[in-house]
Amino acid sequence: MGTAIPLIVFTVLWGGVGIGLPFVVPKGPNRGIIQVILMLTAATCWLFWLCCYLAQLNPLIGPKLSQHAILLMAREWGNEIKP
Template sequence: MNKDIVFIVLTSFWFLFGLIGCLAAKHFKERGVIRCCIILSAVCCWLLWVVTFLMQLNPLIGPRVNQRVIYGMMSYWKNSYMQDE
């Protein structure tokens, strides 16, 4: 699935969650507190998701492997670069 489609779908999900929650809060006595809790939970859940999503798009840390280990992987794996030659 395309990353833009995933971003739009899940952002719209959390937006609709907050909107429907605010509309449902009109039926309760403490509607201000309920609206605040629903909007705060929607924003925090969206923020948690978007930070995780963006961290997976461009990771800052990659695996660090010794040069001997890389040579060993290239020489022992059947589909490696050295076996193709």
């Protein structure tokens, strides 16, 4: 449930921008263009946020540590590794 709350909140936020705001654009010669801009902005911002959020859930690249650093951390944390 911890990962669902931000997903729901930001989906509702960007959904409101992309679905709700185009209805309140004042009438004028550029109304259609402004509506499309709002929808595309909401879609791309939501997609960018989603990619960044999901990349943090399962990072592909971890830290590169030397063998000495790994052995030192294991000893300090109480899990000494015997070579």
